[in-house]
Amino acid sequence: MELGLVLLFAIGIFILGVVYGWNLREKYANHLLQKLAKHIVEEQVSSDDLIQIIVEKHNNTLFIYKKEDGQFMVQGTSYKELNDALENRFPGKRFACSEEHLQILKAL
Secondary structure (H helix, E strand, C coil), rough: CHHHHHHHCCCHHHHHHHHHHHHHHHHHHHHHHHHHHHHHHHHCCCCEEEEEEEEECCCCEEEEEEECCCCCCECCCCHHHHHHHHHHHCCEEEEEEHHHHHHHCCCC
């Protein structure tokens, strides 16, 4: 009887170890995928291609400035107009702004 309990206990411990190990492997694989995705995004958006911007709204016109030096970039009355002007003036560049400035753009 004791041998049966010990065997049952050993099988139970083995099953718990397999389940725990499987979950640990899943977490590690997820961690590696997130790390890889972050690395890919960082490569795609290099610092040379990214321009930080500030958005200001005066009446119905939006003005976009470079964050680093306040230099005027473009102006427009719609998101499409701003986007087209930025693409024409700065081909191949990407733009980033704070959440506050993004809300101004979304309010169009």
